[in-house]
Structures are given as C-alpha cells and as structure tokens.
Amino acid sequence: EAGVTQFPSHSVIEKGQTVTLRCDPISGHDNLYWYRRVMGKEIKFLLHFVKESKQDESGMPNNRFLAERTGGTYSTLKVQPAELEDSGVYFCASSQSLRASTDTQYFGPGTRLTVL
Amino acid sequence: RKEVEQDPGPFNVPEGATVAFNCTYSNSASQSFFWYRQDCRKEPKLLMSVYSSGNEDGRFTAQLNRASQYISLLIRDSKLSDSATYLCVVNRYNFNKFYFGSGTKLNVKP
Numbered sequence: 001e002a003g004v005t006q007f008p009s010h011s012v013i014e015k016g017q018t019v020t021l022r023c024d025p026i027s028g029h030d031n032l033y034w035y036r037r038v039m040g041k042e043i044k045f046l047l048h049f050v051k052e053s054k055q056d057e058s059g060m061p062n063n064r065f066l067a068e069r070t071g072g073t074y075s076t077l078k079v080q081p082a083e084l085e086d087s088g089v090y091f092c093a094s095s096q097s098l099r100a101s102t103d104t105q106y107f108g109p110g111t112r113l114t115v116l
Numbered sequence: 117r118k119e120v121e122q123d124p125g126p127f128n129v130p131e132g133a134t135v136a137f138n139c140t141y142s143n144s145a146s147q148s149f150f151w152y153r154q155d156c157r158k159e160p161k162l163l164m165s166v167y168s169s170g171n172e173d174g175r176f177t178a179q180l181n182r183a184s185q186y187i188s189l190l191i192r193d194s195k196l197s198d199s200a201t202y203l204c205v206v207n208r209y210n211f212n213k214f215y216f217g218s219g220t221k222l223n224v225k226p
Contacts (some may be wrong), residue, residue, distance in 0.1 A: 004159075031212065042120070043160070043203070045213035056213060091159060093214075104150070105214060107159040 002026070004108035006092050012114045018080040021111045023092030025074070031055075031095040032075050033105060034067060038088035046090075049075060061086075082115045089113070117142050122204050122217035130225055133194045137220045139204030140186045147209035149180055151189050154201045154219065163189075163202070194224045 005024045013019050025032045034046040046065070047057040051072035060067070064083070069075040079086050089110045095103035122139045129135050141149075149166035164171065166178040166187050177190040187204055204217035 033213070035214070035216075042118075042218040043214075043216040045215070048212050056211070059213065095212075103212075104162050104165065107161070109159045 004092055004094050004106055006090075006108040006111050008111060009109065010112045010114075012116065013082055014116050015084055016081045018078065019082055019113060021077045021079075021090055021092075021113070023075045023077070023108060025092070025094030026096075026106055029094035029096050029106075030072070031103065031105075032069060033093040033095075034075070034077055035091040035093065035107075036088050037091065037110075038085070043091065046077075079113075082113075084115050087113055087115045118217075119143060119215035120204050120206055120217035122202075122220050124218055124220060126221040126223050128223045128225060129194055131194055131196060133224075134190065134192045135194055135222060136191075137189045137202055137204075137222075138186055139188070139217050139220075140184075141204075141206045141215070142185070143206075143208060143215075144185065145208045146185075146206040146215075148207040149178075149187050150205040150207075150214075151176075151178055151187075152203040152205055154203055156201075160203055160205075160216075191222075194222075196224050196226065198222060199224045 007022045032049040037043045045059040048055045049069045066078045091110045092108040093105040151163040152160040153163045154160045170179045175192045179188045201219040
C-alpha cells in the first residue's frame, strides 16, 4: 500500500512569491493533517480536514496560508505571498477512522520550503 | 509552557546499552500518547502507541503515568540502527491534532 506522498520534496522561492504544496494521503483515509517544523522548533499542527471539510484550522499562522481538499482526496497548501519566516518543513499526515483522536497518523516525507 | 517537553539530548550510548527517555505533558486532558521515531531529514514514523497499562514491543517498552503526566520509553540492547530522534506525541480527547515534543536525539556507538 502506498504511503502518504508529498510534492515537491524541496522548494526554494523568493520572498513575495507563491508556492503550492501538495499532499496525497493514504487511499481511504478521511482525515488529512498539515504540520510544519521551523528550524529549531518542534513540529506544530496547522490544520485538519475530514474528507473535504476543514475540521480545525486553529494552527494556520495567518491568511497568507490557504489549504484546500477538493473532493476529499488530495490536499494543497498555498502560501501567498511567502515570507522568510515561512521557511521550514511542511509535513502532511493522514489517518483512517472516525475516532481520529486516538488514531495513528501516518506522515509523508515532507516538503522542505526555503524562502530567500 | 510547552504542551510536551523532552530532554533534547543527545544521548550517546554504546551498542547493547539500555537507555530511557522521559517526556512530560502539560494538559491533563491529553488522551492518546505515542512515540514516533524520526531519522535525519525523514518523516516521523510511529514507533509505538503508549497505553495506561504500559506496553512492550520487542526491545522497546513504553510506560504512561497519568498522575504525574509523563511518558517513558525504554530501549534495551541498543542497536546502531536505533540512532534517531525520538518524538513524544500527545493528543487530547476530541481533538485531532498531535502535540509534539521537540525530540530526543539518540546516538548508538559501536
């Protein structure tokens, strides 16, 4: 079974540009999560989708970040315009069951974003 | 105060040693507990869930102390391949977001 996949693996952009990250969850997983790790800090939650609906977006830093999950399959996370402090590793994770609070989350390999 | 606190290490141990990591969490509403392992520049991977009764998987033993709000991971007979960063993760009841510790780095030396 294929795991969580993310694209691109690396992205280097200049401040003010736009970047879109993509996540494909494990097939059949209704729950999809975005997390971010900035240098020297712990991994932090950004948001959670259940199918195509945003369940919790309390971790989104500001309105420069827009996440979508059209059709309840893959998800995109757009940063527009990017700022220097957005640099970090963006992880996507997915989990299966309705009792998501106790569910194992499976992580993708991450997208390493560098904003210059 | 951070949700989850871990000693960053590094813990440098010889092969065959037993090593233990602790982690504390601040919110008593925390419901689910996990240890994830993360290799350099890779994604976190589930090592084991942590249950109230404690659980063991081969050389790995996890314990939960709800009264003191800490979680432990014991690794026996360390292997070179155990070298990684170990992430303590908690999840609150009815919340679906993981709270991560900053990780404890383990180096197992020959």
